[in-house]
Amino acid sequence: MAMTRKTRRLTLIGTVGVVLSAAVGLTLYGLSGQIALFKTPTDLAEAGAEPGQRLRLGGLVKDGSVNRGADTTVAFEVTDTVNHVRVTYTGLLPDLFREGQGVVTEGVLDANGVFRADTVLAKHDETYMPKEVVDALKAQGVWEGDGAGKPAAATPVSAPATSDPAKLTN
Template identity: 60%
Template sequence: MTRKGKRLLSIGGMFAVVALAAGLVLTAMSDSVAYFNSPTDIMENTPGPGQRIRLGGMVETGSVVRDQGETVTFRVTDTVQSVPVTYTGILPNLFREGQGVVAEGTLGPDRLFLADTVLAKHDENYMPKEVVDDLKARGLWDDESSRPMATEGAGT
């Protein structure tokens, strides 16, 4: 075999090793990925029982109810549909009504979202990118103010 052939063979071998490593990493990560869902997505395509998902949207105004303990119930909306969420734990300091939020957990058989993690971004205008894209696709996003257009209540 010539020197050029050996060089091409070694380069091809390196590409094969890198491709194999990338494939193994992606396969290992696919089990831990929690996909983002808007409230409309959840109402239209109910996830399987026990399937871990992310729910993102805005905390519906007037929906936050705090129990005596650390349990909080609220609704997450995308201005079209809303999903009731219950969470036990300490909420982020920036959690409030009208704020963008991402909750991670499972959907119960009664369509109550059981969150084990609630995330809020430090920017007061935060809204998950997927929710903004969804609102823009529905024509419900005001580009001038970078806020959702006002609507009269979300469906349940």
């Protein structure tokens, strides 16, 4: 049975249509359910969160708040200097997780207002702060410029010798 040009074209258009609508459908479904909204402690304090909603909570690890349990569970507080949220996490913390440093945690807020994180992201090196955290701190007016949040101990011993330190902290 020979196919006419029209049927051939219709088959092609049909296939493209099916695949495209599958892709669009999956994408829309994914974007509605599989993404995590970014919140600061102040956002949570003001508006709360729907139970079970996956969130990314970002801020600074509050000084003196890190409490390592007997096993591998760690509790700490994430603060944006105005409000803070208690976070628990079981697992290995990233290399650059420190008190006073920027951090992004991903998980769910439980009924007691404790954030149960299953992922903790810290900066990858000492000059990098998660972008969301920088923006959130700027919005709170507590951002101290590039290099803020870098503890004195972490500053390289060899001080930059040029007049433009911003260029050197690349």
